[in-house]
Amino acid sequence: xxxxxxxxxxxxxxxxxxxxxxxxxxxxxxxxxxxxxxxxxxxxxxxxxxxxxxxxxxxxxxxxxxxxxxxxxxxxxxxxxxxxxxxxxxxxxxxxxxxxxxxxxxxxxxxxxxxxxxxxxxxxxxxxxxxxxxxxxxxxxxxxxxxxxxxxxxxxxxxxxxxxxxxxxxxxxxxxxxxxxxxxxxxxxxxxxxxxxxxxxxxxxxxxxxxxxxxxxxxxxxxxxxxxxxxxxxxxxxxxxxxxxxxxxxxxxxxxxxxxxxxxxxxxxxxxxxxxxxxxxxxxxxxxxxxxxxxxxxxxxxxxxxxxx
Amino acid sequence: xxxxxxxxxxxxxxxxxxxxxxxxxxxxxxxxxxxxxxxxxxxxxxxxxxxxxxxxxxxxxxxxxxxxxxxxxxxxxxxxxxxxxxxxxxxxx
Numbered sequence: 001x002x003x004x005x006x007x008x009x010x011x012x013x014x015x016x017x018x019x020x021x022x023x024x025x026x027x028x029x030x031x032x033x034x035x036x037x038x039x040x041x042x043x044x045x046x047x048x049x050x051x052x053x054x055x056x057x058x059x060x061x062x063x064x065x066x067x068x069x070x071x072x073x074x075x076x077x078x079x080x081x082x083x084x085x086x087x088x089x090x091x092x093x094x095x096x097x098x099x100x101x102x103x104x105x106x107x108x109x110x111x112x113x114x115x116x117x118x119x120x121x122x123x124x125x126x127x128x129x130x131x132x133x134x135x136x137x138x139x140x141x142x143x144x145x146x147x148x149x150x151x152x153x154x155x156x157x158x159x160x161x162x163x164x165x166x167x168x169x170x171x172x173x174x175x176x177x178x179x180x181x182x183x184x185x186x187x188x189x190x191x192x193x194x195x196x197x198x199x200x201x202x203x204x205x206x207x208x209x210x211x212x213x214x215x216x217x218x219x220x221x222x223x224x225x226x227x228x229x230x231x232x233x234x235x236x237x238x239x240x241x242x243x244x245x246x247x248x249x250x251x252x253x254x255x256x257x258x259x260x261x262x263x264x265x266x267x268x269x270x271x272x273x274x275x276x277x278x279x280x281x282x283x284x285x286x287x288x289x290x291x292x293x294x295x296x297x298x299x300x301x302x303x304x305x306x307x308x309x
Numbered sequence: 310x311x312x313x314x315x316x317x318x319x320x321x322x323x324x325x326x327x328x329x330x331x332x333x334x335x336x337x338x339x340x341x342x343x344x345x346x347x348x349x350x351x352x353x354x355x356x357x358x359x360x361x362x363x364x365x366x367x368x369x370x371x372x373x374x375x376x377x378x379x380x381x382x383x384x385x386x387x388x389x390x391x392x393x394x395x396x397x398x399x400x401x402x
Contacts, residue, residue: 037365245380251378
């Protein structure tokens with residue numbers, strides 16, 4: 001059973017209050033006030049001095065469990081929201097692998113599910129390991145990218161993106177944080193290329209996410225009330241308040257404290273929230289928790305994954 | 310239904326309706342009167358993000374904080390239904 005052996009997160013210390021983003025992102029006063037009042041945003045993290053490769057490297061350097069085990073890492077999968085992050089032919093993932101003694105591993109990036117690509121990367125890592133002949137094989141799942149442009153920093157009326165990275169060591173049958181289920185719904189009909197699907201996407205957002213969450217919980221052989229904690233994507237607070245209301249799930253069991261502290265860190269939210277849950281001792285041995293996210297862009301993906309800690 | 314136990318102050322509700330209709334006219338650029346039975350999404354074209362803007366402006370005009378955590382937008386379809394919710398689920402700043 002796919003398991004998370006260790007998780008490391010890099011969140012830059014540098015943070016920008018959302019009011020200071022009004023000018024660079026061309027936000028109106030009311031847009032900023034909405035972000036603060038209802039979306040629960042306060043500050044957004046950026047790493048202005050770090051390149052995409054340096055972001056990833058900062059996360060991997062915190063992964064103590066990797067040291068001395070590099071030879072066991074057969075796969076490095078980068079889950080990323082943006083399809084293009086550096087000019088051709090640069091490849092930050094390959095650079096990082098070489099620098100960290102992982103040049104032997106099969107390394108590739110998935111971006112097809114936008115911000116949900118991080119969970120996809122974990123699921124793919126598990127599948128690759130399950131089919132690998134080496135019993136002690138490991139996979140390294142990375143997330144992290146830059147919010148270079150206005151387009152990458154802002155979902156109008158919804159969220160503000162920041163920068164951070166994570167590194168997650170995955171095994172085929174580890175003892176802790178075992179993946180019990182994964183459900184993802186890919187919804188090509190929400191392709192926003194022509195800008196005419198936004199309203200319907202907004203309308204379907206919460207019911208669609210609720211549906212994959214319920215399916216993931218059922219596939220894990222559980223009831224919703226068995227979920228001790230939800231690790232959300234940090235899109236905003238009001239979306240999760242309303243989703244919880246729709247699902248009759250207590251919002252107090254959704255870890256939302258990183259929304260004001262970080263902003264939305266693309267694929268990194270799930271792992272950053274996991275680290276926060278561990279640091280605050282919110283997960284006890286045997287607890288079930290659920291990670292949920294939505295990727296939007298060329299279509300939409302709604303994903304949910306259930307683990308046992 | 311949404312919070313059937315809510316106590317609704319009818320004077321506050323009247324003020325909410327007045328504020329809502331004023332703000333809505335501007336947000337959806339509508340000259341014609343807005344009435345309580347109007348469906349906000351289908352008739353007035355209020356999206357969920359525009360709905361939040363409406364709530365923020367009503368809060369600021371009336372000096373109240375709306376308990377959005379208890380709000381079920383799928384059950385608050387008309388201007389009047391939302392006004393009743395706001396009047397029953399808000400407190401002064």
